[in-house]
Amino acid sequence: MSASRIGQMLPSRSNGVFSRDKVLTIDTMNPTVKNVEYAVRGPIVQRAIQIEKELREGVKKPFTEVIKANIGDAHAMGQQPITFFRQVLALCSYPELLNENMFPEDAKNRARRILQACGGGSVGAYSASQGIDCVRQDVARYIERRDGGVPCDPDNVYLTTGASDGIVTMLKLLVCGEGASRTGVMISIPQYPLYSAALAELGAVQVNYYLNEEKCWSMDLSELERSLAEARKHCNPKALCIINPGNPTGQVQSRQCIEDVIRFAAKERLFLMADEVYQDNVYAEGCQFHSFKKVLFELGPEYSDNVELASFHSTSKCYMGECGFRGGYMEVINMDPEVQAQLSKLVSVRLCPPVPGQALMDLVVNSPQPGEPSHTTFMKERTATLSLLAEKAKLTEQILNTVPGITCNPVQGAMYSFPNISLPEKSIKEAKALGQAPDMFYCMKLLEETGICLVPGSGFGQKDGTYHFRMTILPPTDKLKILLAKVKEFHQKFTQQYS
Amino acid sequence: MSASRIGQMLPSRSNGVFSRDKVLTIDTMNPTVKNVEYAVRGPIVQRAIQIEKELREGVKKPFTEVIKANIGDAHAMGQQPITFFRQVLALCSYPELLNENMFPEDAKNRARRILQACGGGSVGAYSASQGIDCVRQDVARYIERRDGGVPCDPDNVYLTTGASDGIVTMLKLLVCGEGASRTGVMISIPQYPLYSAALAELGAVQVNYYLNEEKCWSMDLSELERSLAEARKHCNPKALCIINPGNPTGQVQSRQCIEDVIRFAAKERLFLMADEVYQDNVYAEGCQFHSFKKVLFELGPEYSDNVELASFHSTSKCYMGECGFRGGYMEVINMDPEVQAQLSKLVSVRLCPPVPGQALMDLVVNSPQPGEPSHTTFMKERTATLSLLAEKAKLTEQILNTVPGITCNPVQGAMYSFPNISLPEKSIKEAKALGQAPDMFYCMKLLEETGICLVPGSGFGQKDGTYHFRMTILPPTDKLKILLAKVKEFHQKFTQQYS
Numbered sequence: 001m002s003a004s005r006i007g008q009m010l011p012s013r014s015n016g017v018f019s020r021d022k023v024l025t026i027d028t029m030n031p032t033v034k035n036v037e038y039a040v041r042g043p044i045v046q047r048a049i050q051i052e053k054e055l056r057e058g059v060k061k062p063f064t065e066v067i068k069a070n071i072g073d074a075h076a077m078g079q080q081p082i083t084f085f086r087q088v089l090a091l092c093s094y095p096e097l098l099n100e101n102m103f104p105e106d107a108k109n110r111a112r113r114i115l116q117a118c119g120g121g122s123v124g125a126y127s128a129s130q131g132i133d134c135v136r137q138d139v140a141r142y143i144e145r146r147d148g149g150v151p152c153d154p155d156n157v158y159l160t161t162g163a164s165d166g167i168v169t170m171l172k173l174l175v176c177g178e179g180a181s182r183t184g185v186m187i188s189i190p191q192y193p194l195y196s197a198a199l200a201e202l203g204a205v206q207v208n209y210y211l212n213e214e215k216c217w218s219m220d221l222s223e224l225e226r227s228l229a230e231a232r233k234h235c236n237p238k239a240l241c242i243i244n245p246g247n248p249t250g251q252v253q254s255r256q257c258i259e260d261v262i263r264f265a266a267k268e269r270l271f272l273m274a275d276e277v278y279q280d281n282v283y284a285e286g287c288q289f290h291s292f293k294k295v296l297f298e299l300g301p302e303y304s305d306n307v308e309l310a311s312f313h314s315t316s317k318c319y320m321g322e323c324g325f326r327g328g329y330m331e332v333i334n335m336d337p338e339v340q341a342q343l344s345k346l347v348s349v350r351l352c353p354p355v356p357g358q359a360l361m362d363l364v365v366n367s368p369q370p371g372e373p374s375h376t377t378f379m380k381e382r383t384a385t386l387s388l389l390a391e392k393a394k395l396t397e398q399i400l401n402t403v404p405g406i407t408c409n410p411v412q413g414a415m416y417s418f419p420n421i422s423l424p425e426k427s428i429k430e431a432k433a434l435g436q437a438p439d440m441f442y443c444m445k446l447l448e449e450t451g452i453c454l455v456p457g458s459g460f461g462q463k464d465g466t467y468h469f470r471m472t473i474l475p476p477t478d479k480l481k482i483l484l485a486k487v488k489e490f491h492q493k494f495t496q497q498y499s
Numbered sequence: 500m501s502a503s504r505i506g507q508m509l510p511s512r513s514n515g516v517f518s519r520d521k522v523l524t525i526d527t528m529n530p531t532v533k534n535v536e537y538a539v540r541g542p543i544v545q546r547a548i549q550i551e552k553e554l555r556e557g558v559k560k561p562f563t564e565v566i567k568a569n570i571g572d573a574h575a576m577g578q579q580p581i582t583f584f585r586q587v588l589a590l591c592s593y594p595e596l597l598n599e600n601m602f603p604e605d606a607k608n609r610a611r612r613i614l615q616a617c618g619g620g621s622v623g624a625y626s627a628s629q630g631i632d633c634v635r636q637d638v639a640r641y642i643e644r645r646d647g648g649v650p651c652d653p654d655n656v657y658l659t660t661g662a663s664d665g666i667v668t669m670l671k672l673l674v675c676g677e678g679a680s681r682t683g684v685m686i687s688i689p690q691y692p693l694y695s696a697a698l699a700e701l702g703a704v705q706v707n708y709y710l711n712e713e714k715c716w717s718m719d720l721s722e723l724e725r726s727l728a729e730a731r732k733h734c735n736p737k738a739l740c741i742i743n744p745g746n747p748t749g750q751v752q753s754r755q756c757i758e759d760v761i762r763f764a765a766k767e768r769l770f771l772m773a774d775e776v777y778q779d780n781v782y783a784e785g786c787q788f789h790s791f792k793k794v795l796f797e798l799g800p801e802y803s804d805n806v807e808l809a810s811f812h813s814t815s816k817c818y819m820g821e822c823g824f825r826g827g828y829m830e831v832i833n834m835d836p837e838v839q840a841q842l843s844k845l846v847s848v849r850l851c852p853p854v855p856g857q858a859l860m861d862l863v864v865n866s867p868q869p870g871e872p873s874h875t876t877f878m879k880e881r882t883a884t885l886s887l888l889a890e891k892a893k894l895t896e897q898i899l900n901t902v903p904g905i906t907c908n909p910v911q912g913a914m915y916s917f918p919n920i921s922l923p924e925k926s927i928k929e930a931k932a933l934g935q936a937p938d939m940f941y942c943m944k945l946l947e948e949t950g951i952c953l954v955p956g957s958g959f960g961q962k963d964g965t966y967h968f969r970m971t972i973l974p975p976t977d978k979l980k981i982l983l984a985k986v987k988e989f990h991q992k993f994t995q996q997y998s
Contacts (some may be wrong), residue, residue: 021768022838023769023807024673024834025837028737029673030671030673032675038844041850042847073625074624075624076619077619081623086592090592090596093592094585094588094589119574120575120577123824124574124823125573125574126575127823161853164849172532173529173532176530193848197848238527239522271523308521308522320623323625324624324626324851324853325623326852326853334521335521335523336525339523345537349535349537349693350663354853354855354856355825356855357853
């Protein structure tokens, strides 16, 4: 061993205490982790939390509360959980409640069925790694109903820890290679930053295709072709990810567009990943959710027997908004059986997804039916939540479009608006001098001056020279109105200040 | 584009349907995933599930039920959940129950406190990625009590999705490099296969050190030195993992041994990872759990200011056995602040650990106190569970040691026995002819003939030429007795048959 090595190993005295170099430092740690970024919980949110603390400590601000519209977290914004779901979860947690008269029979029946499927009748037991059998069966029947009878094999359904877990797992299977043969994965720009973060961590090549803002964030075939041709020069593009309804962009892709994408994937031999967690969040007239699977099967066996597809869903969005339970599923279609065996092995290492989240996923796909005691209340709650979201989607679009310098596509679905903001040259220069993205500079100023927490467009990606922010439509209507009025006022002031 | 490439891309007709090469095949998939193995849910468990199905379908077998002792899944084996925990979880799930008289006041108070710390007062909201603030504070106070007052900063506590999640996250930070500078991670052999699986997936070098079976699976300093010196020839060993109490080996390391390991890690500049999920599972007289953190601080500032340590705990083991909720935490000590910022960023991508699991973790570290209405019942349930486990640990050791050819160390802690089994030469040859590990051959035969599901020692690693199996001590006493009697009978028959 060299003398310098021994030197490194021995503790050295400095400032009166023993100290030495750390084993794990920013220089010795995994470099792919350093490349990870996740704007939805990035620096602006850190600052928002700090400001909240300052407010509690009595620091004077030009506002009295922070309004967070940075994350699709419905319950945190006051959305109420579905009563039936929570009743069943309570019954599953503490089965002694099955002896009480306070719960409707259908809630008790669902709880009994889930408990019977659990080891030892307890949600505290591990489930099968792929998920509880009867839940996967219920998911399969749900998918069949949703897709007009297209068959779904429960063996192709994997329950997951939220949709994120399924997406990362699929990417993990796909990614390999070095240099020019490194796996490329096509993602939309703007994108949900889970994708860029996972690709960075896995060391894959992020292949950007741009959504067409002029056509309400639709997918353009020619853009997909451009992006792919470009990517093939330096990597091996293997997969194409779509988020529909869109995050952060709130569009709902047309059936024609989905068909085009499937034909493109078939022709170009791309594995399709369809992030469909907002499938019930469709508000705009004339818009409808089309699952990639359904369209795939409507295109006939040439496609439905061949195109590889993974589709993702979650308990976190739609009318449920149950993010905290981390429930979700993925369905894999046309997956090579040997690869699927590897997938099943891979998920077994993490033992199982959280069982309460699995139970919740079951309730989502197997909700109260007409004639069951909870049906009326369930439908009332579900409809009220979705109607309110539709109303707030409209409101957001309308008010933002009254602001000179802000242009906002209709929020057709999902939970987000992603308006284009014109920023004065002077503000762009000032931001760049600070080493900040211009829309980060804008959002940070907005936060400091108004207490409103949005995420800059640069965290999701956007065309060079354009600027955006993402805001959720989730705050309660009165707060949403305050938020929009404050954004309007701020934008005008900001534009003046830097003109 | 070359002609062959175009050829690959077009669908070709075979067997009357269109088919084409898959994008994702066993040859094109991520090779590191292929290297992953996880014995606890491996082929033998797959076969056990199949046999259960055959039994249900009326297939005649020399047994009427499969007894699973392959996985530390207490509730699946009939262990009852702690009433207080489940009451609070039900209250958190369905807060309307707070208005009922059926729950004790302390359960209601805990639920109110957790709900207040949740966004919108709902466990359906995302928490902070690091975990709910008040839960992390409770964890910190628990650690301080456990470690006799050694301070714990809640900012160093990260709530996790079971302990596995924390362990994989830490390894992810540590692993990097290629060739001779690839990160090496020292793990005990026998080991819990999460470690080997995670290292395979991350492309790190698994550096084996052997536990001393003759000295009740203790850690030998000379063996650590041998292993490290060996590893330094071909990789860059950066971390040392310890499981205490041991899985699969059931030992409890002495204070002296832990001190030796810490001094070794300090001298050799290794990051310590202490898997302490069985910290309440200590049965043998004279044995005591010593946390790595406590011993580290007792060694004085030369160590406590310098040695980097991550310690892991979980809701899945001990007297709780709440595996399905996927609750856990890790504490990091002396972590470089820049690295810790990276850790915080990394966990934010997955949004948050399941909130019901966080709530459960809170209850574990903040259980009913003397004077609170639930205290008596809680203590009775906790003690009963731990006493029963202690009894079954003793029973397992005693009966196994009556079998000629089986030698079993005392089950000092955790939930497992890992006996050494003598296998006749002829059986070893037959296994090898089948391409099976000899103890896999043994366990598979045991399963087919008796319905008992154990995991072969080869799934955990063992000294060449030695054979073992891991069995949990979790089945109810009557079933455990049947299981042990059947193993005894089988082992004698097997030995005869192959002699």
